[in-house]
Amino acid sequence: MSDAIVRWASRLAEAELSAALPRRWAHTQGVAARAAEVGHVVGQDADLLVAAATLHDVGYAPRLATTGFHPLDGARFLRDTHEADERLVRLVANHSFALLEAEERGLQEPLRTEFPLLDEPLLVDTLIYCDMTTTPDGARTTAEERVAEILGRYGDDSIVGRFIRRAAPEIFSAVGRVEKALAAQPR
Structure with a gap:
């Protein structure tokens, strides 16, 4: 991968999100910045990580929201419209x-x-x-604060609320594994 994929991802995400969903665009920019900061931990896949971070929420774009489930809608858009790299598409789909x-x-x-x-x-x-340590406005946060914010925004009994409560232990474990990897690796 090269930084060309990062530039492409940024142009695409900005085109789809910046005007229609400015807060989602701010979050996306924050997640991408976080990915650029920590990308060294994934070695040669750093550009892939930044591109995936940049496109992870593209499926929220109103014109792309066919199922209403942004990971699936975004991945289908990237695959079907842009013939994007398979690993990138799978990262977006499963973020x-x-x-x-x-x-x-x-x-x-x-x-x-x-x-x-x-x-x-x-x-x-x-x-x-990167996603779970970035606020909706693109600022840094902890995974615990992010999960609490999501619950507060969507409510405990919503689909997202039920999902985030189930996913929280896994989210915290993933964040912990990355923090451990970052601490073990010189920058």
Whole structure:
């Protein structure tokens, strides 16, 4: 991968999110900045990580929201419209334990079938880390504060609330694994 994919991802995400969903765009920029900061932990996949961070929420764009489940809608858009790199598409589709939310929405089978989870735990965890340590406005936060914010915004009994409560232990574990990897690796 090269930084060309990062530039492409940034242009695409900005085009889809900045005007329609400025707060989502601010979050996206924060997640991408976090990925650029910690990308060294995934070695040669640093640009892939930044591109995935930049595109992880593209499926929220109103014109792309066909199922209403942004990981699936975004991944289909990247695959079908842009013929994007398969690993990138699979990262977007599965970011932040999307399979658990897909189950809540009755979309687990299409997500799992069309976009199998990558067997690259550190890369997957690092994208989770970047997303779950960034506020909706793009600022840094802790994973615990982020989960609490999501619960507060959506409510305990919503689909997202049920999902995030189920995913929280896994989110905290993934963030912990990345923090450990970052601490063990010189910058």
